[in-house]
Amino acid sequence: MSFWRIVLKSLKHHRFSSGLAAISIAMGIALLVAVYSFKEQSHNTFTQAGLGVDAILGPKGSPLQIVLNAVYHLEDMPGKIKWTYFKEVEKEPIVAQAIPFAVGHSYGGFRVNAIDSRFLTEFEYLPGKTFSFSEEEDGQGRPFSAPDEAVAGWGAAKGLNLNLGDEFNPVCGVQEGDPVHEQDLLRFVGILAPTGTPHDRAIYIPLETFYGLAGHPQETAIMADVEEYREISGAYIKIRRIRGGAMHPGIQDLKFAINQSDRNQLVVPAEVMPRLFNIIGWVDRVLIAIAIILTALSALFLFFSLLSALREMRRDLALFRALGATRKTVMGLVISEALIISFLGGLLGLAVGHWLIGVGAHFIKVETGVGFTAGYLSLIDWLVVPAVIVLGILAGLLPGIQAYRLGVLKNLSPVS
């Protein structure tokens, strides 16, 4: 009978306490894995990818508010900018692409973004990736080409159960109870294939349609025809790349120049979002601390269950010694048991943690359009195995030392 078979027999003998210890470790690890994965994935999504937007030309106001509104379809835009100013910025040599948009409408709880049609055909939401209507990719239809046409992001279409040809009246505002443009009926001609970005959570209509919606004041309606009066909420700006794909450094000068104006500013999401994460980072830290405390408590539980098991095992261990096992061997038996419990708990924790990410990712995608991946491997995933090994050794060390010190004769048969 091998050493490991003896360990497994012993585990089987006190399987209830071993199982509880493994499950408690799994809970701690699962929470740690899930929290850390969400933290890393959200950080990557919100700060590194930039969702294809190098900068946002917007009105004066909170830069964070502008990013949240323009990119994540949250909050409100703090004002408007002049079309003529936008055209000036568009001509800047380092500006590769400028896509104007006007926000402030909604439908069924989803934001309606009136936007330049190039957004649907040319804009790269990730490097090399433009929006797709391909049915193979779960998209449908085509981009809008007439004022009464609209395109739904994948999440909005799912959320509203939209089909091509469905019609809707946009709501003038983003709050419940805001007035409806009852005379303006728009028709969905396309549904975007999923992108795993907040772009999925919006409805897109032609920019010009925004100005012509019935019910808007005369000064807005005239913007449809006279460009010098026209106003927009902002514009997505793509900056030219230099060697290695880096953004042209001239963006800092451009930002400085634009920010000198009284009414406009250039906001770089990659600069703003980390600030947001610094503000809300304490939530991550608290959750991670809770997960670490939970894991440490589970190690403590393992320690006590091993001590308890050791009391039952004293005679067996003494017998192993009598049969020729050395002190180190019986110590190894106890520590190996702790290691196996801890290792199995760790593996179970990894599996449950990724399952939790999968479940959470589904809800987050439906609510925000941000795609999280259950299979994403965060730093913690790589640390779990060595961590549970250390945990097992630590939890098993003292019971192991007690086994090492166990008196053979004292724990065997009575002396005649």
Next chain:
Amino acid sequence: MVSKKDNTIIDLESLEIVFGSGKDALKVLDIPHWHVEEGERVAIFGPSGSGKSTFLHALAGLLPPSSGRLTVCGHSLEGMSEAERDHFRAQYIGYIYQNFNLLQGFTALENVLVGMTFSPHKGDPEEAEHLLSEVGLSHRLKYHPSQMSSGEQQRVAVARALANRPKLLLADEPTASLHPVNKEDVLRLLLDICERYGCTLVVVTHEREVISLFKKTVTFLEFNRAYQSPAEGGS
């Protein structure tokens, strides 16, 4: 450490075992000389508390000699480290206990397999099954100790003691926990199996009827100078 002497399995001189130290020291063994040849079957008779088990523990390397010389299976046990004595025991000694000392969570077969685990001679399940069939338990392989009679449990203990192919089989009151009907059976089994496996057997007992089966017997009271009978005011 190895001091071979022709066919000698046990050879000791001025062996003392003392528990404690200073004024609390208690000498439990003081044996001037003893010698057992390979293949002998010896019964040591003595009352409870006379140090018989302590003597077997010393022979098995479970207790180091406090002084004197103790050579078992050609190995001098005095001066051996504990780990060396563990290895010695795993290689040369089979031990049978009064209360069987079987592993309750293990089947009969597994109990015998455990007897092979720490030995340099790595046996296999077939050999363990053979040993159990030798003691008449081929039908109880998957039984746990709690499912067997005391006689059967002691037979499992005998099979386990043989699992490492020992040179010396030590039995500590092997029949004390058995029903009278089983006592002679187990003793005959021990003698028979030692004959077949070529083991030297040392049995300690306080039961007079047991020693009648042995050609060589030792009365521990005369043998152990440290023991004082209750009449003499000792332990």
